[in-house]
Amino acid sequence: MLAQTGVPTPEDLAEVMPSEDRLARGPVAMAECFQNIPCDPCYHSCKRQAIKPFNDINERPQIDHEKCNGCGLCLTRCPGLAIFVIDQTYSENKALVKIPYEFLPLPVEGDIVDAVNRAGETVGEAKVVKVQSGDKMDGTNVIWLEVPKNLSMEVRHFRQKGVR
């Protein structure tokens, strides 16, 4: 269970996952934020009003997946690094997962990295297709990973080969 291990259960995830139908229509964000904590920057960062207004700062974020276009703005403002963008329309058998990342060195576009799941286990390989960084992002970079489609709901981190 999440409160014991830090790993959300499939039931937790099912609650916040965009629908199959929505996933089939392009990039969309998923907020893996399961606890009522006093926090709301995600809401303020979304320019499309896709994150529903918080009546109380302790509410959990609710993304309107219809309004969300997967732009990824909220990823860099979330202090919990809990929001990810998934694009299952990336190619026939690959999906794109955008991951907020705060470790150095940054990977380089084209790198093949170990794809890691929520429990910290390597589940396959991924290719780094884009590294978004810069002063404006203030240290929270966004790494675009190309992963096998069946792993798009598994991969949430990566390890660079040869870097501990």
Added chain:
Amino acid sequence: MRQTEICIIGGGPAGLTAALKAAALGAEVTLVDRNDYLGGQLIKQTHRFFGSKEQRASERGISIAKELADAVESNKKINVLKKATALGYYKDGVLLVEQDEKIIKIKPKKLIVATGGAEKTLLFPNNDLPGIYGAGAVQTLVNVFGVKPGNKVLMVGAGNIGVIVSYQLLQAGVEVAAIIEAAPQIGSYWVHASKVVRAGVPIYTRHTIKRAWGDTEVEGATIVELDDNWQPIEGSEKDLDVDVICLSVGLSPLTELLWQAGCQMKYVPELGGHVPLRNENLETTVPGIYTAGDAAGIEEASAAMMEGALAGINAAHSLGYDAPDLNKQKEKILMELTGLRSGPVGEKIRRGLAKVTC
């Protein structure tokens, strides 16, 4: 003897905000901090903060510290004494401060104590070996001085501080073997926990440290599982090969000056230890002495800033300073503070505050 209208002890988020608010109302302020920098705990917090937009959520602690410190240092109404330790407060209302090996006597009309907290420790065999640190100390080493405490760490305590410092150790290239937590649940915000777990650090709840190993420094640790009554389960011991043990088992308020001033104190576990009784204006039972931030009860920086703002406004107001929107300002802060503490993670704080607010 120096005279000042308001003396604030502590230049963390609470003290800095108190100074800015009091000065904004027109009061003349002296701010005392024992460090050679302002910002308190914030200057080592490289992570983005939680909280509301008004309270600078999503900004990093270090950026908030810099902003507040710059505003204080450039404010002509505020006289800052750095590397200055408040040593004692006496019945005649005189505060003794040591700076550059000299004693300064200050006689303030009002005093705000915002001294923050100190790390607690744990009892276990060999807990005095070099290589055993408080988590806050490790955070200072790594984030302020750029020094690695070692190569492989066992973190004891899965509250926000333990988990955040583990994350920052990973960022500094230090391996974290595990985070252990005696309670059946992770105490930190779960998003923080998920962040370190996916980076490869396991969290073991219902576990504690049994002993540390090593002759002259830490060479390992034995951890053990706990049963429903928090008793070690025999045979469940595990040895971990680590060279650093980091204790993150809570903070307790730094209240010596409040004791000395004769403020009525109460032991409130929810707030981290002994804290002063206070009214809604954050004034203690000794008239003219206010408190704010972790010194008033261990909480977090957003709350510390709001409490500091309230204490600053109230202290200045009691000296006759006023503003047309003073009540509005106070109400707004009180509302935000209530909002911040209203959720399930604020339950403990609410329970604690109910015991000391009169």
